[in-house]
Amino acid sequence: MSRYxxxxxxxxxxxxxxxxxxxxxxxxxxxxxxxxxxxxPCFGLAKTRRTSPVxxxxxxxxxxxxxxxxxxxxxxxSAAGPYVNLHLCAAAVAAEVLPDVLAAGAAFGGSTHGxxxxxxxxxxxxxxxxxxxxxxxxxxxxxxxxxxxxxxxxYRPVGINHLGDWGTQFGQxxxxxxxEGDEERLAKEGIDYLLELYVEFNRRxxxxxxxxxxxxxxxxxxxxxxxxARRLWALFRATSLREFERVYAMLxxxxxxxxxxxxxxxxxxxxxxxLESKGLLVESEGATVVDLEPYELGAAxxxxxxxxxxxxxxxxxxxEWRHKTFDFARSLYVxxxxxxxxxxxxxxxxxxxxxxxxELVEHVxxxxxxxxxxxxxxxxxxxxxxxxVLLRAVKLARETIESGAEEKGRALPPDIDELAHRIxxxxxxxxxxxxxxxxxxxxxxxxxxSFEGETGxxxxxxxxxxxxxxxxxxxxxxxxxxxxxxxSEEELAVLLAVDGLPGCLLRALKACxxxxxxxxLLDIAARFSTLYARRDADNxxxxxxxxxxxxxxxxxxxxxxxxxxxxxxxxxxxxxxVPDRM
RNA sequence: GCUCCCGUAGCUCAGUUGGAUAGAGCACCGGAUUUCUAAUCCGGCGGUCCCAGGUUCGAAUCCUGGCGGGAGCGCCA
Numbered sequence: 001m002s003r004y005x006x007x008x009x010x011x012x013x014x015x016x017x018x019x020x021x022x023x024x025x026x027x028x029x030x031x032x033x034x035x036x037x038x039x040x041p042c043f044g045l046a047k048t049r050r051t052s053p054v055x056x057x058x059x060x061x062x063x064x065x066x067x068x069x070x071x072x073x074x075x076x077x078s079a080a081g082p083y084v085n086l087h088l089c090a091a092a093v094a095a096e097v098l099p100d101v102l103a104a105g106a107a108f109g110g111s112t113h114g115x116x117x118x119x120x121x122x123x124x125x126x127x128x129x130x131x132x133x134x135x136x137x138x139x140x141x142x143x144x145x146x147x148x149x150x151x152x153x154x155y156r157p158v159g160i161n162h163l164g165d166w167g168t169q170f171g172q173x174x175x176x177x178x179x180e181g182d183e184e185r186l187a188k189e190g191i192d193y194l195l196e197l198y199v200e201f202n203r204r205x206x207x208x209x210x211x212x213x214x215x216x217x218x219x220x221x222x223x224x225x226x227x228x229a230r231r232l233w234a235l236f237r238a239t240s241l242r243e244f245e246r247v248y249a250m251l252x253x254x255x256x257x258x259x260x261x262x263x264x265x266x267x268x269x270x271x272x273x274x275l276e277s278k279g280l281l282v283e284s285e286g287a288t289v290v291d292l293e294p295y296e297l298g299a300a301x302x303x304x305x306x307x308x309x310x311x312x313x314x315x316x317x318x319x320e321w322r323h324k325t326f327d328f329a330r331s332l333y334v335x336x337x338x339x340x341x342x343x344x345x346x347x348x349x350x351x352x353x354x355x356x357x358x359e360l361v362e363h364v365x366x367x368x369x370x371x372x373x374x375x376x377x378x379x380x381x382x383x384x385x386x387x388x389v390l391l392r393a394v395k396l397a398r399e400t401i402e403s404g405a406e407e408k409g410r411a412l413p414p415d416i417d418e419l420a421h422r423i424x425x426x427x428x429x430x431x432x433x434x435x436x437x438x439x440x441x442x443x444x445x446x447x448x449x450s451f452e453g454e455t456g457x458x459x460x461x462x463x464x465x466x467x468x469x470x471x472x473x474x475x476x477x478x479x480x481x482x483x484x485x486x487x488s489e490e491e492l493a494v495l496l497a498v499d500g501l502p503g504c505l506l507r508a509l510k511a512c513x514x515x516x517x518x519x520x521l522l523d524i525a526a527r528f529s530t531l532y533a534r535r536d537a538d539n540x541x542x543x544x545x546x547x548x549x550x551x552x553x554x555x556x557x558x559x560x561x562x563x564x565x566x567x568x569x570x571x572x573x574x575x576x577x578v579p580d581r582m
Numbered sequence: 583g584c585u586c587c588c589g590u591a592g593c594u595c596a597g598u599u600g601g602a603u604a605g606a607g608c609a610c611c612g613g614a615u616u617u618c619u620a621a622u623c624c625g626g627c628g629g630u631c632c633c634a635g636g637u638u639c640g641a642a643u644c645c646u647g648g649c650g651g652g653a654g655c656g657c658c659a
Contacts, residue, residue: 340654544618
């Protein structure tokens with residue numbers, strides 16, 4: 001849409017005596033396609049011209065009819081009340097858009113906008129020693145999508161899994177381990193056992209408050225380098241990581257950096273010293289804090305009363321390290337909205353330290369995942385594992401393939417495992433990405449396991465269908481596209497939707513909002529599906545690629561290929577796998 | 583108490599920067615397949631855009647005040 005909104009604005013500019021840049025944002029789409037594809041509202045001109053917007057629209061249409069009668073992409077202009085509506089010429093749009101899309105291929109939609117600048121994306125970041133639950137899905141898939149989108153837009157994304165591998169929780173684990181740690185069980189049961197211990201700790205501390213105290217001491221000895229504590233910590237970490245890797249492999253995620261909080265342990269003193277030397281630290285109730293009360297951000301805790309460090313201390317050190325190491329253009333933290341205050345504090349302290357790059361640090365918050373009927377509590381070990389969700393989706397996808405094959409009397413695809421995997425995982429991932437980040441989501445199996453309507457499998461299916469179309473046509477889109485044969489309103493709608501993808505990526509990136517891409521892909525697929533299923537008056541399929549007219553076939557194949565390219569690329573950015581067929 | 587997020591069809595959600603008769607999907611009802619994949623398409627049903635004021639030629643959108651839900655506000659992360 002955008003390239004034609006811009007072009008429309010340029011045509012209007014001399015007539016309304018305003019620069020095209022001011023006009024472009026005013027241009028929208030009429031409510032119904034039969035009214036055209038572009039609309040210019042005349043309300044704003046009414047004041048200066050001292051006539052009604054309706055009269056202005058009529059006049060502009062008359063002038064436009066004269067000045068644009070030989071402009072190829074304009075089919076017609078008409079006045080509708082206070083609006084100037086413009087019909088685009090489908091064939092002319094096709095002649096401009098299709099060659100662009102097909103030439104760009106896998107690069108279509110992307111750009112060099114980022115100029116190779118680094119953007120760190122802190123995402124997923126689960127806590128060691130706890131199962132990887134569905135509630136980690138949000139950060140994981142949003143972050144992964146942002147990484148894909150950044151790469152497509154020409155940035156150098158740095159995916160960082162800031163593992164929760166440090167902190168008081170390890171003190172708790174070590175404390176309970178002293179009572180009943182069992183390395184054999186750990187080797188055999190992995191995280192499940194660690195979770196069990198964690199739950200046990202929380203149960204026991206109710207009756208034995210001194211356990212909490214011991215946990216604090218345990219963490220302190222870990223921080224001070226006690227050999228046995230270190231050994232166990234490394235063991236817990238490695239055990240957990242092994243299980244996380246299974247989930248990441250299923251999702252096709254690889255991080256550039258898995259440093260984790262422990263990595264910054266030796267980098268904290270420098271930050272604390274600098275805070276001290278700049279006079280930012282104050283003692284308060286035994287703890288060491290930065291007073292952010294003047295900024296209405298409360299007190300930022302740097303050191304506990306017992307001298308051990310906190311989350312914020314480590315994030316200061318990590319922000320510093322990331323800036324030094326990657327020289328980022330943006331530094332994104334895909335972390336739940338509940339931690340908004342923490343990141344506001346982080347940015348403010350960086351500012352007070354005189355880091356001029358503090359404004360490049362962005363918290364990318366998202367809504368909480370809640371559970372329908374029950375209250376889930378990790379501390380009680382009540383958790384839905386992400387791995388189980390993915391496996392169940394894959395299983396359902398497989399069953400769907402099987403029953404489909406049976407119904408249609410077809411053989412099972414030889415690569416059914418791979419297909420089921422991509423469809424199942426794709427459904428779960430897309431389901432999470434399609435809604436705006438900030439909304440809270442209620443986990444619902446029915447929704448997660450849905451393959452119909454606005455879902456990942458719908459997009460995959462649309463792409464797969466076109467794939468087999470191309471295969472059957474036994475021809476790549478030819479150099480001769482015969483775009484002059486693409487003349488219908490439905491074809492125009494598809495072309496404009498595809499053409500909007502590059503702009504959509506930049507908008508989505510600016511807002512760190514993958515759902516904008518997801519929405520656009522759904523729009524492209526829906527418009528194409530409408531065209532694909534179009535029927536004539538005799539109820540016969542009206543839009544076929546395989547026809548006895550080679551020119552018509554070439555034109556339609558070109559359009560279909562462009563749609564497939566857009567879908568495959570967009571799904572790729574989002575981290576939704578694309579099956580070859582379905 | 584203060585702060586942040588959310589509130590649009592029975593359900594889940596879109597809705598550019600303020601623009602025309604507020605749109606999708608699911609569910610429900612009806613229809614479409616001798617022809618490139620029906621995980622699809624077409625039609626119908628369905629609205630106090632949370633409420634009340636205000637700004638504006640024009641408000642789901644901006645402002646103010648409420649209401650409802652979620653979250654945060656010192657030694658967890």
